[in-house]
Amino acid sequence: MNEREFKGFGGITLRADVHGMSDDPSVLLLHGGGQSRDVWQPAAEALVKAGRHVINLDLRGHGASDWASDGRYDFEAFVEDIRAVLAQLASRPVIIGAALGGWIAAAALGEDGGHLASGLVLADAPPEIDAQTALKVSDQLRLQIERTDVQAQFDPAFLRSMDLEHATGRITEAAHLLKLPVLFVRGAMSDLADSELAGRYVEQVETAEFAEIEDAGHHVAFDRADMFSAVVLDFLERRVPRFLPDYKQGSDARTLRDALGCFATGVTVVTTMSEENEPVGLTANSFTSVSLDPPLLLVCIAKTSTSLKVLEQAKHFAVNVLHIGQQPVSNAFARSGEDRFADTPWQRGLRDAPLLSGALANFECERFALHDGGDHVILVGQVERAKYEPRRDPLLYFKGKYRRLHFA
Numbered sequence: 001m002n003e004r005e006f007k008g009f010g011g012i013t014l015r016a017d018v019h020g021m022s023d024d025p026s027v028l029l030l031h032g033g034g035q036s037r038d039v040w041q042p043a044a045e046a047l048v049k050a051g052r053h054v055i056n057l058d059l060r061g062h063g064a065s066d067w068a069s070d071g072r073y074d075f076e077a078f079v080e081d082i083r084a085v086l087a088q089l090a091s092r093p094v095i096i097g098a099a100l101g102g103w104i105a106a107a108a109l110g111e112d113g114g115h116l117a118s119g120l121v122l123a124d125a126p127p128e129i130d131a132q133t134a135l136k137v138s139d140q141l142r143l144q145i146e147r148t149d150v151q152a153q154f155d156p157a158f159l160r161s162m163d164l165e166h167a168t169g170r171i172t173e174a175a176h177l178l179k180l181p182v183l184f185v186r187g188a189m190s191d192l193a194d195s196e197l198a199g200r201y202v203e204q205v206e207t208a209e210f211a212e213i214e215d216a217g218h219h220v221a222f223d224r225a226d227m228f229s230a231v232v233l234d235f236l237e238r239r240v241p242r243f244l245p246d247y248k249q250g251s252d253a254r255t256l257r258d259a260l261g262c263f264a265t266g267v268t269v270v271t272t273m274s275e276e277n278e279p280v281g282l283t284a285n286s287f288t289s290v291s292l293d294p295p296l297l298l299v300c301i302a303k304t305s306t307s308l309k310v311l312e313q314a315k316h317f318a319v320n321v322l323h324i325g326q327q328p329v330s331n332a333f334a335r336s337g338e339d340r341f342a343d344t345p346w347q348r349g350l351r352d353a354p355l356l357s358g359a360l361a362n363f364e365c366e367r368f369a370l371h372d373g374g375d376h377v378i379l380v381g382q383v384e385r386a387k388y389e390p391r392r393d394p395l396l397y398f399k400g401k402y403r404r405l406h407f408a
Ligand SMILES: Cc1cc2nc3c(=O)[nH]c(=O)nc-3n(C[C@H](O)[C@H](O)[C@H](O)COP(=O)(O)O)c2cc1C
Pocket: 267, 281, 282, 283, 284, 285, 286, 287, 300, 301, 302, 303, 304, 305, 306, 307, 308, 330, 331, 333, 334, 335, 336, 397
């Protein structure tokens, strides 16, 4: 086991225990308010045995992490800490959060569309906390403070800043946006989340499943560590497996698509003018530069594409590279049954091929070759003219989703 430091929101130092092999898929453990990473000890051991790399973090003002000198223990500060920690990890972990740890993870991941993690386990982290429950939580924590044995575990200033009502609003809104595998584990005897409430939450999160552990209360991961670990490991093996399926010729094409989707690309719209003098175009990310001398590029057009016929016949075509603001253009040129050029300003190029105005780059091409490419046709063009816009960022496409540039 090693200790690792992270920079949190506002430069605060957060400390974590790190267990297991760094090449294994990682799990980030977030304890509840008023606790420390110690509560996860049994779960961390079980996870490492099951081949997971575990990062067990102390939240700000808790355990070995720094106490906030500016007193920032509001929900936002905790959420920003988690975002900062996730940005410092080499891979996207499954987050397992108890109570406050779960709430901040649910808010951070929901608001980010879940791109920052590969799964989420909420250990008795009810999404709605009414005023009465909030009081109960604070009272329990105050009682803890009075007990000398846990006094050093957290900064008492944290209690004064907790705004669970604000948190509830954010978590509930974020629930609809969560798209990653979610498991909600409830202690059957928990006084915080009744089953009905937990059930409602699970219904809101499309990808969520629910497990209840008998004989466990609010501290479900601690009360019945054995049961908790078993339920979580089962979830991980099913929904975030250690070994991903591989593709062999003839096997599930989905896996092949997913593997190909690991290659990040830009997005283009390939255009031409039909013999009837109508503009034709479709979204394509299969664009590749081929040769500098002669200047060649290619795009692959599906044989099912209705634009293919016109493209095969046309002597000239253009490739328009889209910028970050042109996601609607990409969508419009990938949807059928609409006038794709109606809402997108364009003008004719040298040889009439439509050039989308404001694109990141336009390549005006003469058809150089057509090759058979299985269920696609490889269209190779010789570039007659190219221009580009130096001040804009590209629209990116990765694993079936649009992305934006992120400078590390
Ligand atoms: C990001 C993105 C990339 C695409 N890349 C290609 C591509 O490279 N080749 C292709 O044939 N279709 C591609 N498509 C799908 C076509 O744009 C889509 O099927 C379109 O409706 C075809 O139009 P058409 O049938 O009018 O030609 C892509 C779609 C999207 C959203």
